[in-house]
Amino acid sequence: MxxxxxxxxxxxxxxxxxxxxxxxxxxxxxxxxYFELPRESVFLHTNKTTYIANEEVWLKGYVFDRHNSKPFSQTSTVHVGLYNVDGKKFNDYHFKAENGYFKGNIAVDSMLASGEYYLRTSTNWMKNFKEDDSFVQKITILNEKPIEKAKSVKEYDIQFLPEGGNLIGDTPGVMGVKVTDINGYGVRIVEGSVFDSDNTQVARFYTSIFGLGKFNFNPKAGTTYVAKIEFSDGSVQTTTIQKPSAxxxxxxxxxxxxxxxxxxxxxxxxxxxxxxxxxxxxxxxxxxxxxxxxxxxxxxxxxxxxxxxxxxxxxxxxxxxxxxxxxxxxxxxxxxxxxNLLDSQLEVSKLSTEEDSLSIQLKLLDTSKGIQNLSVSVLPEKTISNNNQNSIYSAFYLKPYIRGFIENPRYYFIDVTEKKENDLDLLLMTQGWSKYDWNDIFKGPPGQFYEFENGIDLEGTIYSKGVTSEDKLLVSFPDGRSRYLDILDNRFLIQKNFPVKGETLDFTLIVKNGKLAKPNIGLNMKLGAIPDEIDTIWKEKVEFEDENSSSEIKVPDLISSNNTISLNEVTVVEDKIMATVESNVFIPKYLKGKMTEVTEDIEFSFPLITEIIASRGYYVREELSFGSTDRLIIRARTVQSFLSGNALPVPVIYLDNVRLTTLDILYRMPTKEVESFLIDKTGAGEGARGAGGVIRIYTRRLPRDYNENYSKDENVFKYQLKEGFEPVKKFYTPKYTSYLSNEFENFGTIHWVPELKTDENGIGTFKILNTLQNNVTFFVEGMSAEGDLISAEQSLIIE
The missing domain is CATH 2.60.40.10 (Immunoglobulins)
Incomplete structure (x- = not known):
């Protein structure tokens, strides 16, 4: 009304x-x-939507220029926030985009409770506009505690929505119907009927699986109309339809x-x-x-x-x-x-079998669409770990124009039929007005208060005494580049840089007499702001169940932990003891046969020592948490002794034979600084205090390549970046306990290709691990340089 x-x-x-x-x-x-400033949309393709703790969320992002229908090349910095089911931020991540694409991965923290989470993707430029153009992807995390499925409450919201927004007396029109449950999901009804004040039936209607329907309606002025709606359980609800305007x-x-x-x-x-x-x-x-x-x-x-x-x-x-x-x-x-929107189709075929891998060909049937840049997730056909209800089509062509929640927008763009076209039209008819408010349009265009972020600015402070503005600061980057920086009041600025988290910057002070000195440096990054809370969350759709019935999603025992390290989706078998351990006089003789040497492979797979500890079955929490002053918390996952009660015990940790009372020294410690380590969950030799196990870490005395190309430089200050852009890692298939189990078929990952470029014939090839699955499904999203999109789901029988 x-x-x-x-x-x-x-x-x-x-x-x-x-x-x-x-x-x-x-x-x-x-x-x-109002639309003079360009508008961008972003889509995040994740390899699946349900993850086990210590897995990785592998992702590929696409940034789209809606005005020109092409990749948005001006965007180079994309921000992703991880939020819990209540919309509270848990962590944030920053990715470098090039020519409208970005890729990376996010570790699934083992401290996260089982449940639903949201990945919100946005850019700094989007903050110029009143309309929210961020993209939100829901994921589910399975930890040690099972997820109990919620039971739906039988409460309904019934809305009558005239086409175009106007219900006029004595004027024929079309009336839309929307019936949803308490969480906003559509409810299919058995039948709906409309009666006038004389109890004469004037219309009948039904709703789709999304709770949407319509009927022709010619309301008479001064007449009250009532709708009676029958649900599948036999209940009937009566509601009065709004009065028409005169x-x-x-x-x-x-x-x-x-x-x-x-x-x-x-x-x-x-x-x-x-x-x-x-x-x-x-x-x-x-x-x-x-x-x-x-x-x-x-x-x-x-x-x-x-x-x-x-x-x-x-x-x-x-x-x-x-x-x-x-x-x-x-x-x-x-x-x-x-x-001309959904013309791109593809075929997936197996080319050959090579030892433990399969060679796969993906071919686009319409080669006129140009070279496509694709992302491909490969999962077992029976997977229940991928319930992605978004697609690149829905993200770029549907979501930016609609105000409210859309149930399963991907449905309207997969295997499109006339029925699906009609279903989408019904959705749009019942949406009413678009996201853009004409009051805002008439007030004037949005201001350009936020720029495109071209990297991140690093603000630095030199704490050394006697530094003047006549001195210069030389910074060397990991890729070999160097730059001289001006100093003003002991401060300096590195503009538009793309620092990668975990990398090291080298600083040397050049004083006015030409001599070199080692400065003491502090850095502060101006990272793009990500909101601490979001309200664009939606509960999982639940079905009606009896009060006595209950069901839960159990955590699969899927990833192997025996003598392997599977964090970052790579399996590393402990290496044999190297000569450096034998020559280390600080390691007791009875431990030397038990130590693990840190090799280059381990450094590459686990850049931080805490990642190794987490991979061995410990809970690792980094950053400050509520009520704690510690930046790093390490706990055993299970109670090892009745003496510890119900609390998860704390392991005893030694660093170079010194027992640590606080773990801050291990916070963000690079693995390359560690020579060897021992992780013993039994806590042997520690008595009662070893209920949480014992961890011994020995730092590297000299760099591995000391004899070849290391020269000690006392004038260099090394600063390791604890924040910055996420490093791009190579995908590794996890080490699973079995490829033939129901758990693997339901939750396992076979392969992930973040960037597959087709040739001029529309063909792209790649290899996947042969997991002995008879049926495999490929989930494909992509965008060409000309802005042509593709979204497809293709199954393949492996013979």
Whole structure:
């Protein structure tokens, strides 16, 4: 009722803008100004959506220029926040994007409780706009504690939504119906009926699996209408339909055939008397593209229609806004144009079997789409770990224009049929007005307060005494580049850099007499702000169950831990003892045969010593947590002794034979600084205090390549970056206990290809591990340099 009253007021009053302020000749100009700044959308493709603790979320990101329908090359910094089920931020990550693409991985923290989490992806540029263009992907994490499935409460929200937004008395139109549960998911009903005040049935309707339906409706002025809705459990709910407005225009859209659609405006006698033969305008628009079509009611006619060729439509979403003669929006309808959108199809085939791997070919059937940049997730066909309800199509062509929650948007773009096209049109009809508010558009364009981030600025302070502005600071980067920095008041700035978390910067002070000195450096990064809380979360859809029934998702015993290290998705078998351990006089003789030498492979796979500890079955929590002053907490996963009670015991940790009372010294410690280590969960030799095991760490006395190319430089200050861009790691298939178990078929990962580029023939090839699965499924998303998209799911029988 509130919506109808509002539309009635703006039709015949000056509530929005005065007649002198704007007319139809200025509407399009205001619209174009509002979309003058480019808008970007982002899509995050994860290799699956359900993860076991200590796995990795492997991801590929796509950034899209909506105005030009191409990759957004101006974006080079993308921010991802990890949020819990209540929308509270747990951690944030930063990725470097190039030419509209980025890739990487996020470790699944073993301290995270089982449950639902959200990955929110955004850029600094997006903060210029009132409309939220961030992308949110839901994931599920399985830890030691099972997830109990919630039971749905039988409460329904029933809405009646007239097409175009106007319900007018004595005027035929189309009425939309939306029936949802308490979490906003659609509910299919058995039957709905509408009765007038004489209890005469005037309409019948049903809803789809998403709880959406519609029916023709010609409400009579002064009549009250009631809807009775029957649900599958036999219950019936009665609700009163909102009263129609006495004056206004009904607006509807209908397909004629594949090439044409018809726009219909209908009104009543009272409205016609007021508007006479004045000219209305229909604006067909999207992201700064617009066409204006004049429409006039003929004399003595209460109905007017226009047949439009679909060539006037934009590809994908189109917003049709009806303006009255004073330039005020009075109705709006969203429609979708599938033409030339979903032409890309592909075939997946096995080329050959090579020892423990399979050679796979992916071929696009339409080679006119150009070279595609694809991401491919390979999972067992029976997987239940990938419930991704988004696709690159829904992220770029649907989500940016709709205000509220969309249930399973991917549905409308996979194996599209006429039924799915009708289902999408029903969704759009019941959405009402688009995400863009005309009040905001008329107020003026958004300001450009936030720039595109070209890297990160590093603000530094030199704590050494006697430094002047005449001195220079030389910084050397890991890739071999060097740069001289100016010093002002003991401060310096490294602009537009792409520092990688865990890398080391070398600093040397060059004083005015040309001598070199070792400075004492502190750095602060200006990382893009990520909100601490989000409200764009949605509960999992649940089915109705009996009170006595219960079900839970159990954590699979899937990843092997026997004599292997599987963090970062790589298996490393303990190496044999090297000569450096034997020659280390600080290691007791009885331990030398038990120590593990840190090799280059271990350094590459586990950049931090805490990652090794976590891979051996310990809970590792980094960063400050509520109520704690420790930056690093390490606990055994299980109680090893009855003496520790129910609390998870703390391991005894020695660093170079010194027992640590606080673990801050191990916070972000690079593995390359460690020569050898011993992790003994039994806690042998420690008595009662060894309930959590014992960990012994010995630091490296000299670099591994000391004899070859190491020269000691006392004038270099090394600063290891604890923050920055996420390093790009190579994908490794985890070491599973079995490839033939139900657990692997349900939750296992076979392969992940973040960047597969097709050749001029549309062909791309790659190898996957042969896990002896008979049926494998490939989940593919992609975008070409010309902005052509692809989203596909293809199964393959392995013979």
């Amino acid at each position: 509130h919506r109808i009253s509002f539309l009635f007021l703006i039709l015949f009053s000056n509530i929005l803008l005065s007649q002198n302020d704007i007319g139809n000749n200025l509407v399009k100009e205001k619209f174009l100004k 004056i206004g225009i009904s607006f509807s859209v209908k397909n004629v055939d594949d090439d044409r659609l018809i726009i219909s405006l209908t009104t009543n006698a009272a409205t016609k008397e007021a508007i006479k033969e004045q000219q209305f305008y229909l604006l067909i628009h999207k992201d700064g593209h617009a066409n204006r079509i004049p429409i006039t009611f003929s004399k003595n006619k209460l109905f007017v229609s226009r047949v439009l060729n679909k060539e006037v439509l934009n590809k994908g979403m189109n917003i049709l806004t009806l303006f009255n003669p004073d330039g005020k929006p009075i109705a709006e309808r969203l429609i979708f144009n599938y033409s």
